[in-house]
Amino acid sequence: MDAMLSLSHVSFSYHTLGGETLALYDISFSVGFGEFAAIVGPSGCGKSTLLSLICGLIRPESGQIIMAGARKNQTDDGSPGIGYMLQRDHLFEWRTVYDNVLLGLEIQKKLTPEKRRRVEEMLDTYGLSAFAGMKPSALSGGMKQRAALIRTLALDPELLLLDEPFSALDYQTRLEVADDIGMIIRREGKTAILVTHDLSEAISMADRVIVLSRRPGQVKSIIPISFPAEYDTPLKKRNAEQFSHYFNLIWKELKQYG
Amino acid sequence: MDKISAAQQKFLRDRNFHRKKILLLRFLLLVCLLAVWEIASRTGFINSFIFSSPSRIILTAWQMMADGSLWLHLGVTLGETLVSFLAVTLFGLMTAVFLWLFPSVSEVLEPYLVMLNSLPKSALAPLLIVWLGNNVRTVIVAAVSVAVFGSIITLHTGFREIDSDKVKLIYSLGGTKKDVMFKVIVPGSVPMIISNMKVNVGLCLVGVIIGEFLSAKAGLGYLIIYSSQTFRMDWMLMSIVILCLLSTVLYQGIRVLEKKFG
Numbered sequence: 001m002d003a004m005l006s007l008s009h010v011s012f013s014y015h016t017l018g019g020e021t022l023a024l025y026d027i028s029f030s031v032g033f034g035e036f037a038a039i040v041g042p043s044g045c046g047k048s049t050l051l052s053l054i055c056g057l058i059r060p061e062s063g064q065i066i067m068a069g070a071r072k073n074q075t076d077d078g079s080p081g082i083g084y085m086l087q088r089d090h091l092f093e094w095r096t097v098y099d100n101v102l103l104g105l106e107i108q109k110k111l112t113p114e115k116r117r118r119v120e121e122m123l124d125t126y127g128l129s130a131f132a133g134m135k136p137s138a139l140s141g142g143m144k145q146r147a148a149l150i151r152t153l154a155l156d157p158e159l160l161l162l163d164e165p166f167s168a169l170d171y172q173t174r175l176e177v178a179d180d181i182g183m184i185i186r187r188e189g190k191t192a193i194l195v196t197h198d199l200s201e202a203i204s205m206a207d208r209v210i211v212l213s214r215r216p217g218q219v220k221s222i223i224p225i226s227f228p229a230e231y232d233t234p235l236k237k238r239n240a241e242q243f244s245h246y247f248n249l250i251w252k253e254l255k256q257y258g
Numbered sequence: 259m260d261k262i263s264a265a266q267q268k269f270l271r272d273r274n275f276h277r278k279k280i281l282l283l284r285f286l287l288l289v290c291l292l293a294v295w296e297i298a299s300r301t302g303f304i305n306s307f308i309f310s311s312p313s314r315i316i317l318t319a320w321q322m323m324a325d326g327s328l329w330l331h332l333g334v335t336l337g338e339t340l341v342s343f344l345a346v347t348l349f350g351l352m353t354a355v356f357l358w359l360f361p362s363v364s365e366v367l368e369p370y371l372v373m374l375n376s377l378p379k380s381a382l383a384p385l386l387i388v389w390l391g392n393n394v395r396t397v398i399v400a401a402v403s404v405a406v407f408g409s410i411i412t413l414h415t416g417f418r419e420i421d422s423d424k425v426k427l428i429y430s431l432g433g434t435k436k437d438v439m440f441k442v443i444v445p446g447s448v449p450m451i452i453s454n455m456k457v458n459v460g461l462c463l464v465g466v467i468i469g470e471f472l473s474a475k476a477g478l479g480y481l482i483i484y485s486s487q488t489f490r491m492d493w494m495l496m497s498i499v500i501l502c503l504l505s506t507v508l509y510q511g512i513r514v515l516e517k518k519f520g
Contacts, residue, residue, distance in 0.1 A: 084431075088423065103441070
């Protein structure tokens, strides 16, 4: 497989005066171009740490993270080839929705008319153009997450990292937004890594599920997911008969190593 | 929503009544205090030479407004307060930004800041007179010294309490520490900065009066000291009343700012 991102033998520990905590141990996996991977595991297994490592916000203590073709975060031309979506939307209340989605371009000093037009198109496509001039508090939870996604996509990253991006939403909104965002990511042809503790979410959105063990996080198994072609959205996949099969499989994996 | 239900109407009526009641009681309290004071001093229950009276205070204010001396003293105190307030706000903000940008520097300076903040600043005033002379500059430096250390500590602490995920967001978008400062920390701290300004304007007024007590040729503080030395209690009490009004006006001024940006 043509790997866009590969991790080999990555370990990381946190240091405090009280001692050293091994958060991740000997992590190896790779993600292909255009693939949607999900990482699941018990809480505290270092899922978020793993994303911070991939994003380049922190460095691994040992092992290597290689991104093919794309540029790593903060390289020569300063552009992050990686977009990072955090748990909450973190839209700034002192900016309008429009100024919020332009934040990345502003920081990268790439506010060209062409880029602005692209962002405006995305706002339009994803039903936010009427709210562009408003403050984020005027938006519903789902709309805020969509705005946060547009903010991430504005920089045209080749790899998207999603850190439980739906966990702050209520259940119904969560299903809708997961559906929404899953489709947006596929339509824009992005490679994505989703971190979640919600197994259904992982199965319904991803092409592959990577199961991590309890701390120190280790890759316990990698399970490819495939559904018949008619189940083409995350919501529909939840109704497929394979869904419960995958669910039970991953559930057993988690219990066994948890 | 053009039709308001009877229950809602009753609620609004009750609220309105309550608001008016409070306003009226506040006003009545003032009138009662003034009346008791006036009557007590007229009937000789208290010595009007020492305790003055509302009517004498108003008369004194009227005379001093007519000959312009009140405006001079008020203007000097107001001017000194505004200049020192501006200096504290700018210097406090700049220093807090600097300390946030260089955490090691802030760690080194922390005990010194804490010590300077808790030092009673009135103890510095005589020193400032020797160093800077008997002039307006001393008054302003005294006022700044009262407010600035607390301001730096408050702002710096506020900056550090900004949600770390918002900071992470900026870094994940490829931003630098400067971007974090000017796109998250400063704009996100505006409400805190304004509430700090409220504290500062009051403290600057305190500092200005301390300064004027010791080294001034004009100003309300000077007027209070001068009238105590010449035993003109009408002047002194009038100055205190004017100070009450001035501090209220300054505080309300910041409230207006808060409504606009807060």
